[in-house]
Structures are given as structure tokens and as C-alpha cells.
Amino acid sequence: MSALWIYYPREYIRSYLASVPETVSLGNKASLAGVNVGAAVRDMNQLNDSRYLQLYNSVTPENALKLGRVMTDLDTQTYDFEEADALVNHALAMGLNVRGHALVFGKASDMFKSPDLDAWLEQYPETQRSAMLTQLMRQHISVMLQHYRGRIHTWDVVNEVLDLFGNGNIEKNVFQRYVGEDYIEIALRTAKEADETIKIVLNEQLNNYTDNRAEAFFELIKSLVERGVPLDGVGLQAHNLYSLTPPHTLKAYMKRFAALGLSVEITELEARLKLFSNFDDPYLAQGKFYRDITQQCLDVKACLGVTFWGYSDETSWMNELPYLFPVPNEPYLLDINRKVKPAVSLIESLFDSNR
Numbered sequence: 075m076s077a078l079w080i081y082y083p084r085e086y087i088r089s090y091l092a093s094v095p096e097t098v099s100l101g102n103k104a105s106l107a108g109v110n111v112g113a114a115v116r117d118m119n120q121l122n123d124s125r126y127l128q129l130y131n132s133v134t135p136e137n138a139l140k141l142g143r144v145m146t147d148l149d150t151q152t153y154d155f156e157e158a159d160a161l162v163n164h165a166l167a168m169g170l171n172v173r174g175h176a177l178v179f180g181k182a183s184d185m186f187k188s189p190d191l192d193a194w195l196e197q198y199p200e201t202q203r204s205a206m207l208t209q210l211m212r213q214h215i216s217v218m219l220q221h222y223r224g225r226i227h228t229w230d231v232v233n234e235v236l237d238l239f240g241n242g243n244i245e246k247n248v249f250q251r252y253v254g255e256d257y258i259e260i261a262l263r264t265a266k267e268a269d270e271t272i273k274i275v276l277n278e279q280l281n282n283y284t285d286n287r288a289e290a291f292f293e294l295i296k297s298l299v300e301r302g303v304p305l306d307g308v309g310l311q312a313h314n315l316y317s318l319t320p321p322h323t324l325k326a327y328m329k330r331f332a333a334l335g336l337s338v339e340i341t342e343l344e345a346r347l348k349l350f351s352n353f354d355d356p357y358l359a360q361g362k363f364y365r366d367i368t369q370q371c372l373d374v375k376a377c378l379g380v381t382f383w384g385y386s387d388e389t390s391w392m393n394e395l396p397y398l399f400p401v402p403n404e405p406y407l408l409d410i411n412r413k414v415k416p417a418v419s420l421i422e423s424l425f426d427s428n429r
């Protein structure tokens with residue numbers, strides 16, 4: 075019975091449709107305040123939407139800059155930048171800040187098989203694999219940073235280094251297995267060598283900001299900083315996968331990174347609608363949650379901004395993994411018909427009073 079309940083698609087009343095604002099100016103207000111408010115976009119259609127600049131002043135290509143998209147042949151290390159360049163150049167022409175995501179991302183290979191690095195390495199003698207993957211990783215970082223020099227100034231150089239659950243062990247992803255735990259440090263140093271002007275970010279998904287895992291992540295970052303490994307900032311993804319993180323815990327956590335001299339940024343914010351089922355108006359509750367999270371960022375000087383991991387509820391990576399994330403996910407600022415959801419004016423109001 076309970077399994078059926080989980081998969082049973084539920085719909086909630088969209089009270090907000092009675093008063094959808096004609097135009098909004100969150101993007102402008104964020105620019106005036108000097109913070110980024112952005113979305114991950116998967117294609118040109120989303121970027122070209124007439125609402126984009128009303129909502130945002132920043133963008134993160136959701137997949138277009140990932141290894142599996144830009145590299146067309148692992149053996150010859152051949153690249154095709156057509157799609158990524160079109161998106162990045164258009165975003166820049168729109169006046170948006172572009173976040174680079176992501177240069178070294180083990181799960182892209184392990185979970186999403188994009189590209190399947192294990193399968194690639196297994197074609198070669200075992201003794202060569204470590205050197206091959208190290209070379210590929212270093213080469214990829216250099217190629218990307220050279221190609222986007224002067225266009226993308228902030229990069230998630232390493233993405234998701236910890237086990238998703240548990241006590242914060244380094245994930246035994248393809249890079250850890252073949253290159254060793256040092257892959258993190260090697261990647262960060264390589265990025266600095268390739269372009270000393272970029273902001274180097276280590277981006278991580280934390281399920282809350284108070285458990286052992288969050289502590290282990292802080293200790294990892296602290297040790298990188300203390301050892302002089304190049305690092306400018308920490309990205310906190312902030313997907314609320316199975317529970318809501320109390321917003322106030324985020325501020326205290328961000329301040330600890332700020333004290334290390336790092337910037338912080340909320341890079342992939344999402345709170346699934348299903349997590350607000352108990353509220354009378356889940357859409358409104360979701361909006362208030364986003365407002366409260368954004369408030370945490372505005373309260374911390376080192377916090378550069380907030381990015382939502384998608385543009386409108388028409389499409390979501392979570393909907394593509396229904397066994398992990400039963401609908402309704404509807405996590406974004408625009409609904410399935412690209413109507414403005416309650417979060418937008420709630421977040422906007424922060425800028426009216428805050429900065």
C-alpha cells in the first residue's frame with residue numbers, strides 16, 4: 075500500500091494562478107544588490123524565454139559544459155563545442171553571468187554513464203589506466219579553461235566528492251578508484267595552472283548542514299585551504315531530496331567557510347513540491363522556503379548568490395528519475411505552463427527590504 079501511495083501522482087490546487095504578476099524584476103533587483111540569482115538551463119529555448127531576464131541575472135548550463143557533452147571521442151580527446159558555445163555566447167550577449175559546471179564529476183560517469191569512463195578504461199591494460207585517467211582529467215580541465223578563458227569566470231572544478239549519504243567519506247567514484255583520493259587536489263591545482271584568473275569552486279550536495287557528513291565536508295575544505303591547494307569558493311548544491319533543510323542552519327554553515335576566506339554560493343537549489351504536502355498551499359509553502367533560503371544568502375556577505383537547478387516545471391531532471399523522486403517535483407520558479415510561482419514575489423520582496 076505505502077509503495078503505491080508514494081508513486082500515486084498527486085496534484086495540488088494552484089491558488090497562485092488567480093494573481094500571477096504580469097512582469098517581475100527579480101533579475102534586475104539581484105543585479106542592483108550585487109548577487110547572482112540564476113537557473114540551470116538545458117537548452118536555448120529556456121534561455122530565450124521572455125521571462126528569463128525578468129527572473130535572473132545569472133545562468134548555469136545544466137549539462138552543456140559537462141565532459142559527456144563536449145567530448146565526442148575519448149580516445150582522441152576530440153571536442154565539439156557547438157552546443158555549449160551557442161548557449162554560453164548567447165547568455166553573455168544577454169548580459170548574464172555564466173557559471174561553469176562541472177569539470178571533474180565522478181557521478182556523471184558512474185551514475186549517468188556520460189561518458190562511461192570505466193568502460194573506456196577497461197579497454198586498456200590495467201597498468202595504464204591510472205595514468206590515462208589522470209591525463210584525461212588534466213587535459214580536459216586545461217582545454218575547457220582555455221576555451222572559455224575570459225567568458226566563464228567561475229567554475230565548479232570538482233563536483234560531488236563525498237558519498238551522497240553516510241558520514242562524509244570520499245566517494246569511491248571513477249576518479250578516486252583510478253587516480254586516487256588526490257584527484258581532488260590534482261584537479262584544483264591543474265585549474266589554477268590553466269587559468270589563474272578563474273574562481274575555483276568545489277561544489278557539493280549536502281542533505282543538511284549539521285550532521286557528520288556536513289562536518290566532514292567542512293574539514294575537507296579546511297584542510298585543502300590549510301595546505302595551500304587553490305580554492306576560491308564552495309558551492310552548496312542544496313537539492314532538498316527527501317526532507318527540507320531548516321533554512322537557518324545554512325547561514326551558520328556558510329559563515330564557517332567565509333571565515334576560511336572562501337566565497338560560498340547556493341548552486342543547485344531545489345525543494346520538491348511533494349515535501350510540502352502537509353501545507354494547505356504547497357506552492358505557497360515552497361515559495362516561502364525559497365525566500366527563507368535566499369535570505370540566508372543575503373545575510374552572509376561571502377554568499378555570491380542562489381541558482382535554481384532548472385528553469386520551469388515543464389522539465390526536471392528529477393522527473394527523469396521517477397523511482398528516486400516520485401512526482402510532483404515541480405521545484406522551479408516557473409510552473410508547468412511557465413507561469414510565475416509564488417516564490418518569485420516572495421524572493422523579490424527580500425531585495426526591496428534588504429540591500
Ligand code: XIL
Nearest residue numbers: 136137176186233234279311342391
Ligand atoms: C543532472 C542534470 O540535471 C541531468 O539532466 C543529467 O541527466 C544528470 O545531471 N548534481 C549536479 C548536477 O551537480 O550536475 C546534476 O545534474 C544534478 C545533481
